[in-house]
Amino acid sequence: MIKTNVMRILDKIKAEYEVITYDVKDDKIDGISVSKKIGREEKYVYKTLVTKGISNNIYIFLIPVREEIDFKKVAKVTNEKRIEMLDLSELQHYTGYIRGGCSPIGMKKQYRTFIHESALEIETIIVSAGKIGFQIEINPNSLKDVVGGEFEDLIK
Numbered sequence: 271m272i273k274t275n276v277m278r279i280l281d282k283i284k285a286e287y288e289v290i291t292y293d294v295k296d297d298k299i300d301g302i303s304v305s306k307k308i309g310r311e312e313k314y315v316y317k318t319l320v321t322k323g324i325s326n327n328i329y330i331f332l333i334p335v336r337e338e339i340d341f342k343k344v345a346k347v348t349n350e351k352r353i354e355m356l357d358l359s360e361l362q363h364y365t366g367y368i369r370g371g372c373s374p375i376g377m378k379k380q381y382r383t384f385i386h387e388s389a390l391e392i393e394t395i396i397v398s399a400g401k402i403g404f405q406i407e408i409n410p411n412s413l414k415d416v417v418g419g420e421f422e423d424l425i426k
Contacts, residue, residue, distance in 0.1 A: 275376045276400040280408075285416060288407040290396060299370035299402055301335025308396070308405065312336045315396045315405075316389070318372045320365060320381075323350035328364055330374050330383040330417070332397065337386070337425040347384060347422045373400040374417050383419040385410060390421055 271289070273281075280287050292307040305315040312335050319331040319339055329348050331339055345353045362368055366378040374383055374397060389395050389410035397413065399406045413419065 272401070272404070274373075274400040274404055276373045276398075276406060279376050280406070280416070283416070285412050286409065287412075288394075289399060290405040290407055291403055292405070294403045304405065305335055305396075310396060313388070314392060314394065314407075316386070318374050318398055320356040320361060320372065321353045322356050323348055324352045325350060328356065328379075328381045329353065330377075330381050331386075331424050332374055332384070332389070332395075332413075332419075333386045333425050334388060339424060340426045343422075344384070344424055347420075347424070348382070367398075367400060368402070371398055371400055371402040371404075373398040373406075374413070374419070376400055380418060383417040384422050384424055385414060385419045386424045387421045389413075 290308050292304055301315055301317040305312045315335045316332045317335050321329045341353055358369055365372055394407045395410050396405050396407045
């Protein structure tokens with residue numbers, strides 16, 4: 271089986287996780303499609319959103335795939351006047367990942383990371399394993415520890 275950098279990082283620190291793979295031949299790699307392909311409820315599958323504040327700081331937000339980020343809430347938790355999505359053309363430069371394979375673990379640099387507080391209500395969440403077609407299922411507190419994350423209300 272393929273090991274992504276995310277898996278290697280988790281193996282090195284002996285974090286518990288499960289690998290989930292899905293077919294990408296149809297090019298449907300959005301979070302809702304992924305949740306259907308892996309047969310899991312959308313509330314367990316989280317998307318990784320990469321944003322930039324007016325200060326030019328990069329922030330990472332993990333929210334359930336069906337939800338929409340609330341830019342006023344995230345500006346408040348980051349103490350930014352305004353936050354915007356990072357332009358896709360800049361994603362690989364800042365993170366080392368491409369759209370559909372962007373994991374909060376193993377980015378080029380460890381950015382301040384926030385996980386939506388709904389993750390605290392479930393035993394495991396599913397996030398990208400750093401490669402299209404691969405996801406990992408991990409305990410939200412373990413993920414928080416790995417990425418130095420914070421739980422906050424981030425959605426509309």
